Amino acid sequence: MNIAIVGTGYVGLVSGACFADTGANVTCVDVDINKIERLKKGEIPIYEPGLDELVLKNVKAGRLKFTSSLPEVLNEQEIVFSAVGTPPDEDGSADLKYVLQVAKTIGQNLNKYLVVVTKSTVPVGTARKVRATIQEELDKRGVDVAFDVASNPEFLKEGNAIKDFMSPDRVVVGIESERAKNILTRLYKPFLINNFRVIFMDIPSAEMTKYASNSMLATRISFMNDIANLCECVGADVNMVRQGIGSDTRIGRKFLYAGCGYGGSCFPKDVKALIKTADDCGYSMEVLKAVEHVNEKQKSILFHKLQAAYNGESLKGKTIALWGLSFKPETDDMRESTALVIIKLLKEAGCTIRAFDPVAMDECRRRVGDNVIYCRDKYEAVFHADALLLLTEWKEFRLPSWDVVGSAMNKKLIIDGRNIFDPEELAEAGFEYHCIGR
Numbered sequence: 001m002n003i004a005i006v007g008t009g010y011v012g013l014v015s016g017a018c019f020a021d022t023g024a025n026v027t028c029v030d031v032d033i034n035k036i037e038r039l040k041k042g043e044i045p046i047y048e049p050g051l052d053e054l055v056l057k058n059v060k061a062g063r064l065k066f067t068s069s070l071p072e073v074l075n076e077q078e079i080v081f082s083a084v085g086t087p088p089d090e091d092g093s094a095d096l097k098y099v100l101q102v103a104k105t106i107g108q109n110l111n112k113y114l115v116v117v118t119k120s121t122v123p124v125g126t127a128r129k130v131r132a133t134i135q136e137e138l139d140k141r142g143v144d145v146a147f148d149v150a151s152n153p154e155f156l157k158e159g160n161a162i163k164d165f166m167s168p169d170r171v172v173v174g175i176e177s178e179r180a181k182n183i184l185t186r187l188y189k190p191f192l193i194n195n196f197r198v199i200f201m202d203i204p205s206a207e208m209t210k211y212a213s214n215s216m217l218a219t220r221i222s223f224m225n226d227i228a229n230l231c232e233c234v235g236a237d238v239n240m241v242r243q244g245i246g247s248d249t250r251i252g253r254k255f256l257y258a259g260c261g262y263g264g265s266c267f268p269k270d271v272k273a274l275i276k277t278a279d280d281c282g283y284s285m286e287v288l289k290a291v292e293h294v295n296e297k298q299k300s301i302l303f304h305k306l307q308a309a310y311n312g313e314s315l316k317g318k319t320i321a322l323w324g325l326s327f328k329p330e331t332d333d334m335r336e337s338t339a340l341v342i343i344k345l346l347k348e349a350g351c352t353i354r355a356f357d358p359v360a361m362d363e364c365r366r367r368v369g370d371n372v373i374y375c376r377d378k379y380e381a382v383f384h385a386d387a388l389l390l391l392t393e394w395k396e397f398r399l400p401s402w403d404v405v406g407s408a409m410n411k412k413l414i415i416d417g418r419n420i421f422d423p424e425e426l427a428e429a430g431f432e433y434h435c436i437g438r
């Protein structure tokens with residue numbers, strides 16, 4: 001089966017490598033010629049565990065190719081996936097210019113039946129626009145070929161993307177014809193050994209499913225953060241509450257961790273976009289507006305805890321250590337990360353910031369430049385620090401030597417934004433310790 005994937009970003013590259021691994025002949029397409037040249041040399045532009053090996057293996061096997069020209073390969077394909085970016089524009093709605101550009105190129109060059117599948121997260125109604133754009137270009141050329149559009153939203157988690165792709169809980173596919181359904185069923189057949197479900201539905205429902213899923217997950221997090229903040233007021237422990245409520249199978253155990261807010265490329269963007277979609281329809285998403293509001297507040301909570309630990313005294317001239325910069329472990333991605341909010345607040349307060357992250361240091365330098373002292377490891381970051389703020393729960397932060405940390409710090413103060421440390425152990429080691437909801 002020949003398929004092309006347009007857009008070699010996160011979703012495109014992971015999907016391309018994984019489909020190739022199941023035996024499909026995959027061509028990954030990107031307008032960025034530099035990126036394509038680098039990929040051809042085996043240089044992977046993103047950090048994702050296992051992706052390098054998977055790409056190399058399938059390139060060697062001849063099943064995975066890269067090109068910067070969609071027209072050159074278009075008419076060899078049965079399916080073209082569009083996985084280009086949909087950055088939010090100022091009002092929070094997804095900008096469809098790249099998605100529609102791909103549709104235009106397809107319409108300008110298509111000579112035989114094709115299924116055009118949108119994998120990017122796009123608002124309800126986008127498939128209809130893609131169809132209209134392709135048709136318009138075909139009409140201009142006076143060409144009469146049949147084609148189908150489909151929607152196949154992606155539920156990959158960064159850092160776990162390959163596993164998520166290879167053994168997903170479910171695959172959601174929005175289709176408009178039996179012909180497209182048969183082709184996509186064939187594509188996903190190799191995954192059936194893993195016993196997962198392909199759920200076929202109409203296209204608007206598939207488009208909506210992606211936003212509703214991410215919004216539901218974001219809602220759980222903001223809800224738990226709200227509960228955690230209340231736990232602090234009443235003297236309850238959010239960890240206990242989480243276990244208590246999570247063992248109700250209707251609620252489930254996952255995604256109930258209180259912390260210093262959610263970030264990343266998906267939750268913040270998708271929550272905003274769904275609020276905007278609703279606003280455009282004259283409907284107001286009250287729950288989601290609150291979810292967003294709680295999250296914004298939660299991202300600065302560690303700064304307020306730091307202020308409180310210093311009894312409101314000025315933080316000017318204090319040295320603050322940060323452990324973790326990415327929006328979550330196993331990625332260098334800092335989009336919407338809590339670290340960006342905290343760095344800004346600490347800078348405004350006149351603090352010196354010493355930071356360490358296992359992989360996101362270059363990304364941080366690119367974003368905030370010299371506002372931060374970049375340290376070689378976690379211990380160097382706490383040198384002479386007046387407090388340590390834990391922002392991302394990387395594994396290597398979980399079991400530090402408290403002796404080393406304590407003797408390096410000016411003041412033995414730890415504020416843990418992900419609840420990964422043991423309060424008793426830290427008290428024994430002589431630290432003042434604050435966390436979220438405990």
Ligand code: UDX
Nearest residue numbers: 154155156157158255256257259262263264266327328
């Ligand atoms: C998410 C969805 O999980 C995925 O299905 C979708 O396709 C893209 O968006 P991702 O953004 O990679 O994936 O990360 P995820 O692991 O879901 O975490 C998102 C954020 O929520 C992180 O900042 C994380 O720290 C936070 N989080 C997660 C919590 O604060 N508490 C939790 O219980 C879980």
